[in-house]
Amino acid sequence: MKLAIAFLVLLSSLLPDSSTAEDFDFFYLVQQWPGSFCDTRQGCCFPDGAGKPAAAFGIHGLWPNYAKCRGRHHREGGGLARAVLGADDAFLAAVGRRGKCWPEYCGDGGQPLSPWDVRDLVASLGRSWPTLSCKNRRSFEFWSYEWKKHGTCSNLDPHDYFARALQLRERHDLAAVLADAGIVPSDTDTYPVDRVRDAIAQGTGFVANLECNRDADGEAQLFQVYQCVDREAKDLIDCPLPMPTKCTDRVKLPVF
Numbered sequence: 001m002k003l004a005i006a007f008l009v010l011l012s013s014l015l016p017d018s019s020t021a022e023d024f025d026f027f028y029l030v031q032q033w034p035g036s037f038c039d040t041r042q043g044c045c046f047p048d049g050a051g052k053p054a055a056a057f058g059i060h061g062l063w064p065n066y067a068k069c070r071g072r073h074h075r076e077g078g079g080l081a082r083a084v085l086g087a088d089d090a091f092l093a094a095v096g097r098r099g100k101c102w103p104e105y106c107g108d109g110g111q112p113l114s115p116w117d118v119r120d121l122v123a124s125l126g127r128s129w130p131t132l133s134c135k136n137r138r139s140f141e142f143w144s145y146e147w148k149k150h151g152t153c154s155n156l157d158p159h160d161y162f163a164r165a166l167q168l169r170e171r172h173d174l175a176a177v178l179a180d181a182g183i184v185p186s187d188t189d190t191y192p193v194d195r196v197r198d199a200i201a202q203g204t205g206f207v208a209n210l211e212c213n214r215d216a217d218g219e220a221q222l223f224q225v226y227q228c229v230d231r232e233a234k235d236l237i238d239c240p241l242p243m244p245t246k247c248t249d250r251v252k253l254p255v256f
């Protein structure tokens with residue numbers, strides 16, 4: 001009997017502890033401007049047969065992040081820099097060498113999201129977190145992917161993870177914040193990127209990071225805004241990390 005108990009104790013000490021909290025430093029709430037997703041060479045599609053989403057920033061994800069990259073064995077340095085940093089190749093290689101910059105697919109590689117988990121949030125998620133990808137066209141698949149990759153590392157259950165992302169987004173309408181500073185969607189006008197940055201800092205009270213992409217003619221445009229959020233996913237904070245950016249001096253905010 002004693003031997004059996006000793007064996008069980010030894011076995012449990014060898015198994016991974018699924019209750020271990022992830023020790024990330026902050027979240028990025030990443031919101032995308034649909035005009036800048038759609039007018040690239042890859043184009044876009046509208047989800048769930050629901051028609052064109054509103055001309056508003058939509059959530060891309062709520063991503064736990066480290067303030068400094070950790071360890072040496074980072075499997076997806078490229079994915080990181082593309083997704084989080086929007087960096088050039090040299091920086092990307094450096095990040096890959098520096099280590100893992102955020103946790104992903106936590107627990108048993110990422111528990112799948114159940115529609116039951118978010119049943120009371122589906123209408124809000126459909127409005128505020130629509131997929132624009134032509135690969136699947138179902139927003140639930142987008143939420144599910146984001147939950148598995150990022151949400152499972154958030155120390156939140158699925159319902160809180162999505163509810164808090166929605167609450168954070170509802171606090172500031174970024175398109176309105178930009179419009180208040182005279183930055184309105186246009187296919188011809190460009191705006192100094194510092195003016196965009198200042199408008200968001202002024203309108204939300206916190207410094208965010210900006211990511212740009214290029215339209216089909218190669219012109220730089222504001223694509224995603226990375227707002228930094230505390231570890232409970234409740235309040236905005238100033239971003240602790242500057243982000244290398246592909247935004248040029250002046251950027252577009254294309255009509256959607």
Ligand code: 5GP
Nearest residue numbers: 032060061083130131132133142145146149
């Ligand atoms: P992440 O950047 O979170 O690592 O990955 C985003 C994934 O979600 C990509 O595989 C992308 O194809 C997919 N996806 C589906 N819908 C969207 C969307 O509306 N915007 C973006 N940026 N990615 C989307």
